[in-house]
Amino acid sequence: MNPATKTPQTTGTMGLLSQLNRVVYRRATEDVIGMKLKQLITLELLVKNEGCLQQELGATLMVDPNNCVLLLNELDDRGYVERRRDPKDRRRHIVVITPAGGKALAKAEARLEALEGEVLVNLDPSEREQLRDLLARAMDGQDGGPDPSCLD
Amino acid sequence: MNPATKTPQTTGTMGLLSQLNRVVYRRATEDVIGMKLKQLITLELLVKNEGCLQQELGATLMVDPNNCVLLLNELDDRGYVERRRDPKDRRRHIVVITPAGGKALAKAEARLEALEGEVLVNLDPSEREQLRDLLARAMDGQDGGPDPSCLD
DNA sequence: CAGATGTCAGACCAACTGATATGC
DNA sequence: CGCATATCAGTTCGTCTGACATCT
Numbered sequence: 001m002n003p004a005t006k007t008p009q010t011t012g013t014m015g016l017l018s019q020l021n022r023v024v025y026r027r028a029t030e031d032v033i034g035m036k037l038k039q040l041i042t043l044e045l046l047v048k049n050e051g052c053l054q055q056e057l058g059a060t061l062m063v064d065p066n067n068c069v070l071l072l073n074e075l076d077d078r079g080y081v082e083r084r085r086d087p088k089d090r091r092r093h094i095v096v097i098t099p100a101g102g103k104a105l106a107k108a109e110a111r112l113e114a115l116e117g118e119v120l121v122n123l124d125p126s127e128r129e130q131l132r133d134l135l136a137r138a139m140d141g142q143d144g145g146p147d148p149s150c151l152d
Numbered sequence: 153m154n155p156a157t158k159t160p161q162t163t164g165t166m167g168l169l170s171q172l173n174r175v176v177y178r179r180a181t182e183d184v185i186g187m188k189l190k191q192l193i194t195l196e197l198l199v200k201n202e203g204c205l206q207q208e209l210g211a212t213l214m215v216d217p218n219n220c221v222l223l224l225n226e227l228d229d230r231g232y233v234e235r236r237r238d239p240k241d242r243r244r245h246i247v248v249i250t251p252a253g254g255k256a257l258a259k260a261e262a263r264l265e266a267l268e269g270e271v272l273v274n275l276d277p278s279e280r281e282q283l284r285d286l287l288a289r290a291m292d293g294q295d296g297g298p299d300p301s302c303l304d
Numbered sequence: 305c306a307g308a309t310g311t312c313a314g315a316c317c318a319a320c321t322g323a324t325a326t327g328c
Numbered sequence: 329c330g331c332a333t334a335t336c337a338g339t340t341c342g343t344c345t346g347a348c349a350t351c352t
Contacts (some may be wrong), residue, residue: 011200012261013280014176014268015193016287021173022214022293024166041167048163055309062174067343069311091309091351094316109164116166122289128165131290132285135168137274142175219319235334243327243333288341298342308352321337321350328332 023119033111035104039075040112043105046097048083053086054093062143080104175271185263187256191227192264195257198233198249205238206245214295232256 011019028037038061045060046052052060058068072095075081085094097105113137121129163171180189190213197212198204204212210220224247227233232253238244249257272280 011193011196011288012264012268013272013287014180014189014264015196016190016291017169017173017176018193019214020190020287020291020294021169023291024169026214028166036172037170041163041170042165044167049209062171062178064344065310066312066345070342073311089309089352093310097301112164112166114158116164119294120165120290122292123286127286127289130282131286132165132168134275134279135165135172135284136163138272138283139168139175139272142172142271216320217334218321218336222318225335241328241333245334306352309350311347311349313347314345318340318342319338322339323335323337323345325335326333328331 003116012106020119024115027115027119028112032115034108035078037076037112038071039080040105040108042075042107043080043097043101046095051094051096054095056097059143075101078104085100085151158188172271176267179267179271180264184267186260187230188226189264190223191232192257192260194223194227195232195249195253196261198247200255200259203246203248206235206247209247211295230256 002119025037030036033040041059043055044108045057054068054072056063057072058065061068061071063071072081072083076083078101080098082096082098084096086094115130123131158219177189182188185192194209194213197209206220206224207217209224210217213220215223224233224235228235229251232250234248234250235245236248238246269281272283275283
């Protein structure tokens with residue numbers, strides 16, 4: 001019996017993706033990059049489109065609105081973000097990154113890039129660029145891709 | 153070296169990796185592919201090198217020995233794997249996939265490939281091949297790469 | 305009032321820590 | 329006896345569900 005009748009590929013792309021992501025998560029701990037990886041990603045997104053609505057943020061990051069609150073509470077406690085009421089609709093919150101948040105982000109990104117260098121040690125620079133491009137294109141148009149819908 | 157000042161890269165490679173992985177995990181639920189994604193990956197690995205030691209399995213999958221037990225218990229309960237004592241060292245367990253496991257894996261892989269087609273809709277076949285290759289090469293030599301150390 | 309947004313509290317699930325049993 | 333392997337129980341962490349408050 002041959003379960004993989006025609007594909008002798010050792011592991012599927014999704015499996016490889018999951019495994020490599022596990023490598024990153026295992027190594028990108030808080031004491032290594034200075035904050036949780038999820039927080040770093042959140043701050044990156046807030047830099048990209050400053051003045052993002054909280055619900056848009058949650059949708060882009062693919063976290064439930066409830067989880068989004070907790071995530072922002074952590075960043076708020078650290079002084080990395082600020083929640084302001086939307087003057088146009090006072091139910092909503094506009095989330096902005098603070099100077100302290102930007103500074104912490106820059107430091108964390110530097111640490112993460114160093115880690116990236118270790119994780120992707122088998123790939124030369126042009127291949128890394130290729131990988132980043134493919135991942136970005138795959139994400140594009142996904143639920144949480146580089147969607148400029150945060151803009152007013 | 154100032155990473156933030158002149159690099160307008162929207163998101164780092166690691167962030168993209170994490171995000172795309174989240175997309176997969178959100179969609180590859182048990183009721184979609186028939187089993188947990190982690191179980192699928194485990195079975196794939198057991199097909200690749202049949203007769204793998206339990207500790208080698210855990211190391212490759214990057215799960216603690218404790219978690220490995222629970223993971224195998226689930227697969228064992230379903231009748232997908234079998235644990236046999238190693239005759240050469242009866243402390244050890246050799247894990248093998250059962251015919252039922254192979255059958256379930258084939259079905260789950262088909263479902264996952266369909267999902268992969270949806271997730272990577274922005275990439276044409278050659279680009280998907282490229283992505284799979286880059287991920288495989290990045291994983292190679294990592295803690296849990298295609299390491300043939302399971303062989304005796 | 306009905307609907308939307310954000311917040312919190314409690315339940316739930318997955319992962320980690322420590323202790324136990326067996327075999328070398 | 330010391331060490332290794334696997335297993336389980338208890339804890340902890342992250343996530344999800346449901347109730348509530350505010351605003352339109």
